Amino acid sequence: MSRYKIKFMPMDVTVEADASAPEPAHDGRPGSILAIAAAHGLNIEHACGGVCACSTCHVIVREGMDSLHAAEDKEEDALDNAPGLTLDSRLACQAVADGSVDLVVEVPSWNRNEVSEEH
Numbered sequence: 001m002s003r004y005k006i007k008f009m010p011m012d013v014t015v016e017a018d019a020s021a022p023e024p025a026h027d028g029r030p031g032s033i034l035a036i037a038a039a040h041g042l043n044i045e046h047a048c049g050g051v052c053a054c055s056t057c058h059v060i061v062r063e064g065m066d067s068l069h070a071a072e073d074k075e076e077d078a079l080d081n082a083p084g085l086t087l088d089s090r091l092a093c094q095a096v097a098d099g100s101v102d103l104v105v106e107v108p109s110w111n112r113n114e115v116s117e118e119h
């Protein structure tokens, strides 16, 4: 399966993505959670512009973590500075799914005021 869905919480917005045709990214990696959110008008904070130098794009992957490529050292280092770090935390600008399963991604509460739907 290369087509998959990402459900963003708590906005309860589900979008479709295609791992075989990664979403082009203005900020972050092509096909990243951040890129897919942005393409659908969902703004996740990304203060450093998606270059893995902050942790404002911190999200918690509630379902589908195994379909994301493993975090590299620089992502782990940036995440160490993220408030509310969990075992299921990833940086949205770096995490790219392989499309094998659907994802449920939670935007942490301290970022929620920064999230807007721009449909």
Ligand code: FES
Pocket: 045, 046, 047, 048, 049, 050, 051, 052, 053, 054, 055, 056, 057, 058, 078, 091, 092, 093, 094
């Ligand atoms: S936007 Fe800065 S680390 Fe993701």
